[in-house]
Amino acid sequence: MADEVKAFRSYEEQVDLLAGRGIDVGDRKRAADVLRRVNYYRLSGYWYPFRQQIGGGRVDDFYPGTRLDDVVAxxxxxxxxxxxxxxxxxxxxxxxxxxxxxxxxxxxxxxxxxxxxxxxxxxxxxxxxxxxxxxxxxxxxxxxxxxxxxxxxxxxxxxxxxxxxxxxxxxxxxxxxxxxxxxxxxxxxxxxxxxxxxxxxxxxxxxxxxxxxxxxxxxxxxxxxxxxxxxxxxxxxxxxxxxxxxxxxxxxxxxxxxxxxxxxxxxxxxxxxxxxxxxxxxxxxxxxxxxxxxxxxxxxxxx
Known part of the structure; x- marks a missing residue:
């Protein structure tokens, strides 16, 4: 069953994933603390508008200038x-x-x-x-x-x-x-x-x-x-x-x-x-x- 779901990621790895997709995460320790307080998938609803739109859908990468602080705000x-x-x-x-x-x-x-x-x-x-x-x-x-x-x-x-x-x-x-x-x-x-x-x-x-x-x-x-x-x-x-x-x-x-x-x-x-x-x-x-x-x-x- 575990092979059929996404791999587990630590808070620090989640921060790395967001940064790799183009979010300015700011201070990484503070970003990890945010993800400890608020589930990654709950926050994903708030960063959805910042994801690049190509064709008729959204891709994983974010628009340039996207900041985690704005998502949290x-x-x-x-x-x-x-x-x-x-x-x-x-x-x-x-x-x-x-x-x-x-x-x-x-x-x-x-x-x-x-x-x-x-x-x-x-x-x-x-x-x-x-x-x-x-x-x-x-x-x-x-x-x-x-x-x-x-x-x-x-x-x-x-x-x-x-x-x-x-x-x-x-x-x-x-x-x-x-x-x-x-x-x-x-x-x-x-x-x-x-x-x-x-x-x-x-x-x-x-x-x-x-x-x-x-x-x-x-x-x-x-x-x-x-x-x-x-x-x-x-x-x-x-x-x-x-x-x-x-x-x-x-x-x-x-x-x-x-x-x-x-x-x-x-x-x-x-x-x-x-x-x-x-x-x-x-x-x-x-x-x-x-x-x-x-x-x-x-x-x-x-x-």
């Missing part, structure tokens, strides 16, 4: 960006939990357990059944005191305003999608959106949150889901924020918008991190999806 920026994004998503998630639990509770304390009390998507196909199975699994795993209380006093049946607290973001987004349309509209109106728009934002931001939670590369990601947007003119601060809604800066803009409309504060954290983007000619800020005038193009980013 991108990696460290991305780590700050992930941490900040995960942090500011938390109050958004908590607000949606509270709103969804409250509005579904108006319908029935156990609306989440009865598809006949939910919207039509809960009665089509087996998506609701899969959601219900996932909910039961999370409920059985939970060690929260409020869950133990309901097990002891109510046979483990949680009202929806408590049930939302055991759901992860994905489960929460799916329950919102199952909610009756008037419930969706009541919640989305608090966010300045229509029901289907907020549903798409929750799905999109769930993927972004997962990237952050699993230490994925965020800054130059091209996102697979494009959020549904209000018509131009409804929210001028959203209209001018970005033109590339499948890039990371667009995902950050969605968060800035929700923080603003839900009155959650902390709207200065993401702008501060974006301003810390390293100055690297080969990988400009446009790789994030932000324009040069990002700080003035929208009030969402003014801080």
């Amino acid at each position: 991108l990696y460290e920026f991305d780590a700050r960006l992930r941490a900040a994004t995960f942090s500011v998503l938390a109050p958004v998630e908590l607000a949606i939990r509270s709103l969804l639990g409250h509005e579904l509770g108006r319908v029935d304390p156990c609306a989440h357990l009865d598809p006949d009390l939910l919207g039509s998507p809960a009665r089509q196909g087996d998506a609701y059944r899969r959601w219900r199975d996932g909910y039961k699994l999370e409920l059985n795993r939970s060690r929260e005191d409020f869950v133990a209380h309901h097990r002891a006093k109510y046979g483990g049946v949680l009202p929806v305003w408590a049930a939302v607290e055991v759901l992860d973001w994905g489960g929460l987004a799916r329950l919102y999608g199952f909610a009756p349309r008037d419930v969706q509209e009541s919640i989305s109106a608090r966010c300045g959106l229509r029901g289907p728009q907020l549903a798409s934002w929750l799905k999109s931001l769930n993927l972004t949150r997962n990237v952050c939670a699993h230490h994925g590369r965020l800054f130059n990601r091209v996102h697979t889901l494009t959020p549904k947007l209000p018509k131009v003119g409804v929210h001028p601060d959203l209209d001018g924020a970005t033109t590339a809604w499948n890039r990371t800066f667009a995902q950050l803009t969605l968060i800035q918008f929700l923080l603003n409309r839900l009155g959650l504060g902390r709207s200065n954290l993401l702008p501060a991190v974006v301003r810390s983007y390293p100055t690297i000619a080969a990988v400009p800020l446009s790789h994030l999806g932000a324009a040069e005038d990002w700080q003035t193009a929208s009030q969402l980013w003014a801080s």
Whole structure:
């Protein structure tokens, strides 16, 4: 089996390999220390833009002038960006939990357990059944005191305003999608959106949150889901924020918008991190999806 995989290389040999391919590694001991802290293959995602492009693909050799320090600066920026994004998503998630639990509770304390009390998507196909199975699994795993209380006093049946607290973001987004349309509209109106728009934002931001939670590369990601947007003119601060809604800066803009409309504060954290983007000619800020005038193009980013 060992003959079928790449040969093992020490940290010092990895430094030699990079230097041989054209990276200015600087101080070799410090470069080896970097590779002790950050796996070679994790860093490879950050030096990919520096690899020479010939024909339709990238080769192993780097463009002249490529420095390991620039690669590390991108990696460290991305780590700050992930941490900040995960942090500011938390109050958004908590607000949606509270709103969804409250509005579904108006319908029935156990609306989440009865598809006949939910919207039509809960009665089509087996998506609701899969959601219900996932909910039961999370409920059985939970060690929260409020869950133990309901097990002891109510046979483990949680009202929806408590049930939302055991759901992860994905489960929460799916329950919102199952909610009756008037419930969706009541919640989305608090966010300045229509029901289907907020549903798409929750799905999109769930993927972004997962990237952050699993230490994925965020800054130059091209996102697979494009959020549904209000018509131009409804929210001028959203209209001018970005033109590339499948890039990371667009995902950050969605968060800035929700923080603003839900009155959650902390709207200065993401702008501060974006301003810390390293100055690297080969990988400009446009790789994030932000324009040069990002700080003035929208009030969402003014801080």
